[in-house]
Amino acid sequence: MLCEKCKKNEATAYIKTNVNGDVHEYHLCPDCAAEMRNNGEFGKLFDWDSMSDFGSFGSLGSLFGMNNGFDLVSSLLSSPFGSFGAAPAIGSGKRCPVCGSDFNAIAKSGKAGCPNCYSEFRNRLAPTVKKIHGNTVHCGKHSKVTTEQSHENEIASLRNQLNEAIQSENYERAAELRDQIKAMEG
């Protein structure tokens, strides 16, 4: 996806703001994100300098679902991962095509966004899984569907949801689903 602002570079930063219910989403390249930080509306909303103590967050982070600057800081402080250094720098913002979660959101909540997140962030989640369960793989009951089938099932399920969204004339949701299916068919 191209940066919404310069329309030249690849957008690697995703920013969602919710200020008193006024929601905006931005897909930006690192340069435009930095510019926005310095001059744009984010500069007015947040006191970025006061956040420079937060390690890698000193550059624009992935501000998933935050409400305001204060919430952002407090939610980072309560991160189960404890160390902000562990958070990826901005720009590594790979997102799950099914639920839109990035790794930061998963780390922050301690929960995966959807089943597909486990494939999407397999390597980055592996240390956490290992810490909880030890270095091991599943043994025991298997679902009837194999992994490959389950990928196909997932796409099929999204297609069903797409049809339902079109029928109920929820075109915004339909567009989201279309993008998800496209990304998964990759």
Added chain:
Amino acid sequence: MLDNDKKKWYQTEGKNADTVISTRLRFARNLNGYPFPHLMSDAQKKEVNEKVRDALIGGNSALRDSFIYLEADQLEPVQLAAMVERHLVSPEFASHPTGRALLLMKDESVSIMLNEEDHLRIQVMGSGLQLDELYDTADKIDTLLDETLHFAFDEELGYLTACPTNLGTGMRASVMLHLPALESSGTLRRIAASLDKVGATIRGSYGEGSQSSGAMYQISNQVTLGVSEKDTLSNLTQITNQLIALEKKARAKLLETEAYQDTIWRALGLMRSARVMSSGEFAELYSALRMGVAEGVVPELTLDRLSDVYAKVQPANIMEQYGKDMTPQQRDKKRAEILRNEL
């Protein structure tokens, strides 16, 4: 709402009933193509509720007449609280009912929570110790649902769950034990510390973060990935049997003392004559009396009779029966009255 004439699972006496109150087993399962409940929209929650409902009781499902479907936000808070007391739903489920639903078997031995932490929490309960039997039931329901719903599964990680602590089998098996003698001798604290090493954990009766009351403890498996269901269950059975043996030994010692015999008979005396009784006082007295009945000190009562009385005097169940606007003081009076009549 529920079929009140039908005998519920907790009104029957199970195996090892002297020390084991009940056994529960749950599978965490999820559907592909949807976010986990903490990220779902209301519309998506509704879709998942309906999909699971139709898979279990729609069309020509073998189980269509065995379950009822309840939407959580259609239930009164007091009904939800009563369901928590009967372990049909978690405290978490009851405190945020929006978008959540429940598929409940009519004898209340199976409850499937929808959109709690995972899309499905298939929960099976029974009295006494019966891990293998409950596994068979949960396994059959799981397999039946999987045919239509195709649960999210990964060859390496097993069943995919919102929280990585449940990956793998997604199975948590718990045995609710009554351990008054181990508690009073102080041995339990030492045992709790060593359980960790054998992959088990011990908690209060309502699970994570809850306190024990009346010497009721829940022991469950800790690890879900890399251990099969069969090995998990046999490990938990072994640990439970060891705890039962230790508790029985400690009870024999405790009952040799005249003071404890007196505690048991006083508990019965108070329950038969008190005019006001708080739920905290009841839990303590019940613990002593239950042990007395289990060990044959009080031959005139049976354990299933006691379990039935126990369920009847829980706060939300009293309110469900006698009025949802009751104050704690009114409940304490009603509790004492029920106990006088029942015992």
